[in-house]
Amino acid sequence: MPHHILFLCHPDHGHVIPNLAVVAELAGRGHRVSYLTAESMAELTSNAGATTIRYDSRYKQADFHSVARDPWYLLSLLLDESARMLDAAEAELGEDRPDLIVYDTSILHAGRILARKWGVPAAQLIPMFASNESFSYLNAMFNPDGAEGALPGWVHDMLANIAALAARHGVDAPPQELWWEIPDFSLVNIPREFQYAGDSFDERFAFVGPCVGDRGFLGSWEPPGSGLPVALVSFGAVFNEHPDFFRTCVRAFTGAPFHAVMTVADGLDPAELGELPSNVEVHRWVPHVAVLAHASAAVTHGGMGTVMESLHAGRPMVVIPTSAIDAVTARRIAELGLGVTMDPAEVTAERLVAAVRTVIEDDAVRAAAERMRGHVHAAGGTARAAGELEKYLTRSR
Structure with a gap:
């Protein structure tokens, strides 16, 4: 009825x-x-x-x-x-x-x-x-x-x-x-x-x-032809007015053996980040689920939407919490071995790229993310x- x-x-x-x-x-x-x-x-x-x-x-x-x-x-x-x-x-x-x-x-x-x-x-x-x-x-x-x-x-x-x-x-x-x-x-x-x-x-x-449906309203995305491991970088659609952080991300991935896909929503004009290296792309919006299907890791502030999308795809995370809400999620990710957390005040280009490398190369972290992927789909x-x-x-x- x-x-x-x-x-x-x-x-x-x-x-x-x-x-x-x-x-x-x-x-x-x-x-x-x-x-x-x-x-x-x-x-x-x-x-x-x-x-x-x-x-x-x-x-x-x-x-x-x-x-x-x-x-x-x-x-x-x-x-x-x-x-x-x-x-x-x-x-x-x-x-x-x-x-x-x-x-x-x-x-x-x-x-x-x-x-x-x-x-x-x-x-x-x-x-x-x-x-x-x-x-x-x-x-x-x-x-x-x-x-x-x-x-x-x-x-x-x-x-x-x-x-x-x-x-x-x-x-x-x-x-x-x-x-x-x-x-x-x-x-x-x-x-x-x-x-x-x-x-x-x-x-x-x-x-x-997570209830993951059609995300075509966020645009489309195709994986790069370089074959480099992909890392999604997103601070969500609210707490994203952090131009210095995104500039740090650009510096981190410049010349690194990764392809970074960054989304900034409406909090930042991508043009403010200047000329980008070939292995870094910046969008206001892009369907994260499409990127994560090809990604090796995600960098996030700990917003639950991105966290669940990452775990839906079985991807480990680097979490940089920007609020007390995000910190609760970051602690849980660390407890479950699903990634690593970083204090926003201590993020540098070198430390960030090292953290991404860690979660991609750590067998235990990748295995934990894959187990949680199974729980996500079984839900x-x-x-x-x-x-x-x-x-x-x-x-x-």
């Missing part, structure tokens, strides 16, 4: 792209899919088969240096996005209520408040590490040693703001519940084997791994994700 399913996600490529294949799969199964996001993502979501509902987002106007360094700034920004989404959902959908709300974890307040207000079941999309009673992603960011520590003072201010937003929509629920509850169902875009404390997560979580991906949402919807009605 076809259903109306509403997706909610802010306009971040690292959050929208991981669920586009699921949207297309659900639409292909006959469901009516609506997608609430910003104008900048409308073409992507519409092409995936959804009816796009636009909201007045301020996300792309944010100071992403502050986003990387100041969690209060980031969480306040996302709460404001949630507020704007709630207003748009009410205005655009009216009485046309969906059968299921599927919300990205970064704007969980919008999803959880709307579900309570409309009396509609909701499922959470988690394109990163999940949290439960045994593992707190938030705690891992602030207490890298894993010990339970005191949360910063701004958490109390955040709870007050959540309570105010809920009250504005007539929802009487404790703000702690709206922020920290473990919902009835979550789709997690990593395999259980990559999750911290993975065995502690119960049936409320479906670890489906089920797109087809399983769509099926799990259908099963949850059936259980909830």
Whole structure:
């Protein structure tokens, strides 16, 4: 039986792209899919088969240096996005209520408040590490040693703001519940084997791994004719305004026995990097999955999208985390032997190319990446994700 399913996600490529294949799969199964996001993502979501509902987002106007360094700034920004989404959902959908709300974890307040207000079941999309009673992603960011520590003072201010937003929509629920509850169902875009404390997560979580679909909207790419080992270099679509880092990468690979494919998204004009050697190419966008199919390694800040794409292809990584969020991923990659990590302050051209050589030549690292590749594919991906949402919807009605 076809259903109306509403997706909610802010306009971040690292959050929208991981669920586009699921949207297309659900639409292909006959469901009516609506997608609430910003104008900048409308073409992507519409092409995936959804009816796009636009909201007045301020996300792309944010100071992403502050986003990387100041969690209060980031969480306040996302709460404001949630507020704007709630207003748009009410205005655009009216009485046309969906059968299921599927919300990205970064704007969980919008999803959880709307579900309570409309009396509609909701499922959470988690394109990163999940949290439960045994593992707190938030705690891992602030207490890298894993010990339970005191949360910063701004958490109390955040709870007050959540309570105010809920009250504005007539929802009487404790703000702690709206922020920290473990919902009835979550789709997690990593395999259980990559999750911290993975065995502690119960049936409320479906670890489906990355949902890799058609990425033609990012352009095309062909491997070089040189036969050199390929290395993908990407700092994602948000934390990528690092011209000095990319210049260091160009110096690192100049004359080195590798072919580097660098993507800079909208954070940098490739022309700023000047004339490039023949074994270095720079793009704003390119389908990473196409590059990784031919690559020997990836260099990344630790964004989960690139990490999962790399592991989907069984490629080891050099991780240079630029935020507390990335640092959690970097630690996990090091723990599992899937690559090496580097402090951004200590990156030089010589050290970077040496790290790439290390992960390519280390048999244990390559074997660990190949094992994780098996776990990624066994997780089920797109087809399983769509099926799990259908099963949850059936259980909830």
